[in-house]
Amino acid sequence: MDRDRTDLGKIFLVFLRIGAFAYGGVYSMLGFFERELVGKRGWISGEDFTEGVAIGQLTPGAPIVNTALFIGYRLRRLKGALASFLGLVLPSFVMVLFISFLYVRYRDAAPVRGALKGVSAAVAGMIASVVLNMGRRVVKGRTDAMFAVAGFLGLLLLRVNPVVLILAAGTGGLLVYGRIKNVRPGRS
Amino acid sequence: MAFLKFLWTLFYINLFTIGGGYVMIPLLEKQLVEHYHWLTGREFVDSVAVGQITPGPLTIMNAFIGYKLFGFWGSLAAVVSSYLPSVVIVTIVSHYYLQYKSSRAVSSAFRGISPAVAGLLAAVTITLGGTAITDAPTLAIALGSFALLGARKASPTLVIIGAGILGALLM
Numbered sequence: 001m002d003r004d005r006t007d008l009g010k011i012f013l014v015f016l017r018i019g020a021f022a023y024g025g026v027y028s029m030l031g032f033f034e035r036e037l038v039g040k041r042g043w044i045s046g047e048d049f050t051e052g053v054a055i056g057q058l059t060p061g062a063p064i065v066n067t068a069l070f071i072g073y074r075l076r077r078l079k080g081a082l083a084s085f086l087g088l089v090l091p092s093f094v095m096v097l098f099i100s101f102l103y104v105r106y107r108d109a110a111p112v113r114g115a116l117k118g119v120s121a122a123v124a125g126m127i128a129s130v131v132l133n134m135g136r137r138v139v140k141g142r143t144d145a146m147f148a149v150a151g152f153l154g155l156l157l158l159r160v161n162p163v164v165l166i167l168a169a170g171t172g173g174l175l176v177y178g179r180i181k182n183v184r185p186g187r188s
Numbered sequence: 189m190a191f192l193k194f195l196w197t198l199f200y201i202n203l204f205t206i207g208g209g210y211v212m213i214p215l216l217e218k219q220l221v222e223h224y225h226w227l228t229g230r231e232f233v234d235s236v237a238v239g240q241i242t243p244g245p246l247t248i249m250n251a252f253i254g255y256k257l258f259g260f261w262g263s264l265a266a267v268v269s270s271y272l273p274s275v276v277i278v279t280i281v282s283h284y285y286l287q288y289k290s291s292r293a294v295s296s297a298f299r300g301i302s303p304a305v306a307g308l309l310a311a312v313t314i315t316l317g318g319t320a321i322t323d324a325p326t327l328a329i330a331l332g333s334f335a336l337l338g339a340r341k342a343s344p345t346l347v348i349i350g351a352g353i354l355g356a357l358l359m
Contacts, residue, residue: 019244058294059281061274062245063208069278081279085271092244093251093267099238100255100263107234111356118329118355120233120320122348123240124313125333130210131310132338138302147300151307155214156315162215162308163204166301173300174293 006043006075008083014041015068015087022064030067037071044071065089143176191258194226195269198250203273206298207305209239209246214308216250217315226257229319236316240348247271325358 014036022032030053037043044052049071056067065088072084106112139148147169154160201215213236220227227235235256239249247270254266321327329351336342 022243055278055281057207058298059274059277060204060206061202061271061277062247064245065247065271065274066278069274070282073279073282078279081275081282085275088244089248089267089271092242092248093263095242096238096248096251097255097260097263099242100252103234103238103252104256114359115352115356116230116234116237117320117322117326117359118351118353119237119241119348120230121326121329121355122333122351123233123237124317124320125330125335126240126337126344126347127210127213127236127309127316128313128330128334129338131306131313132334134210134306134309135303138306144299144303147303148307148310151304152311153307155218155308156311162218163201165304165308166204166211169300169304170297171300172304173297177296177299178293 006080008076008079011072011075011080011083012087015072015084016090017087018068019088020091030064033067033071044074048074147172190224190226191262191265193224194254194257194262195265197224198266199269199273202247202270203277206301209249210309211305212247214312216253217312220253227253229316231256233316233320237348237352240344241352325355329354 018032018036034046034049038046038049052067052070052074053063055070056063056065059066065085068084068088069081072080072082074080076083107116135148139145151165151169154165155162197219201212201219205211205215217229217232221229221232235249235252236246238252239246242248248267250266250270251263254262254264256262258265317330321330333347333351336347337344
């Protein structure tokens with residue numbers, strides 16, 4: 001189909017839908033993207049979609065936002081990127097405003113405090129589970145484990161700024177793996 | 189001044205972190221809670237929770253933090269400064285995406301960054317856990333959420349909402 005003719009309003013509305021209903025982690029949200037854009041509308045090919053996912057994860061910022069920007073750009077260049085971005089972010093922004101308003105007013109009411117305590121504890125558990133899943137995925141050998149331990153100790157004990165730690169880890173990766181031909185075996 | 193510092197903090201954290209909201213949590217916590225003392229540890233954990241119970245990106249939690257600190261305009265400005273780096277960079281990268289993706293330098297740097305990020309996040313789990321887990325019920329909820337989500341079977345949104353209801357009833 002002719003890419004340059006995709007209606008900007010339609011791009012906005014489709015991403016608005018995705019933005020309002022895409023709950024969960026990055027992967028489940030990408031499921032929404034694929035159903036809406038590749039399956040239902042055929043706006044982009046499955047291959048372009050996969051590239052968009054990779055780009056979303058390799059560029060700075062929130063991967064889901066970046067993937068939306070990439071797809072919007074493919075459809076209608078900068079205008080398309082802005083339409084998809086606004087559509088994706090608007091529903092959660094409105095919801096956050098609503099919650100913020102309630103939070104600032106009622107945070108000291110007893111049931112709200114209890115609810116927040118419960119939610120905070122669940123968030124701590126949730127992040128621990130992310131560590132577990134992420135660790136399983138990326139820590140495969142002794143060198144990986146060394147990078148992970150260095151990050152852990154650098155932040156917890158030495159209080160090094162995380163941006164510095166991430167840049168250092170990137171440099172370390174370049175030094176250790178920069179000369180190896182196939183960095184991630186079996187990836188492509 | 190604090191307003192501009194806040195926006196700049198969000199801007200550069202979004203500019204420097206690759207991999208999404210969870211990667212940003214250590215950086216946000218360090219700057220907003222420990223460095224500037226704009227939020228207490230508890231308020232920060234609340235922000236993460238708000239990011240999690242709303243659809244879309246976790247980083248929308250920055251809008252919540254903006255509202256908490258500076259009201260509606262703070263919230264809107266937080267969204268703009270959080271996503272501006274993405275808009276600019278992704279637009280440029282979309283042009284050249286194939287070369288960028290298959291570059292060996294990029295993939296070897298990430299081979300180092302990914303495990304380090306897991307380590308950063310483990311450190312943050314300990315810091316946040318110390319704030320959020322204060323007694324037996326909060327410990328039970330934290331362990332329950334870890335078990336439900338660690339096994340990848342439950343929806344994070346449902347777990348968070350369930351924990352909120354439990355908290356309101358029990359505490």
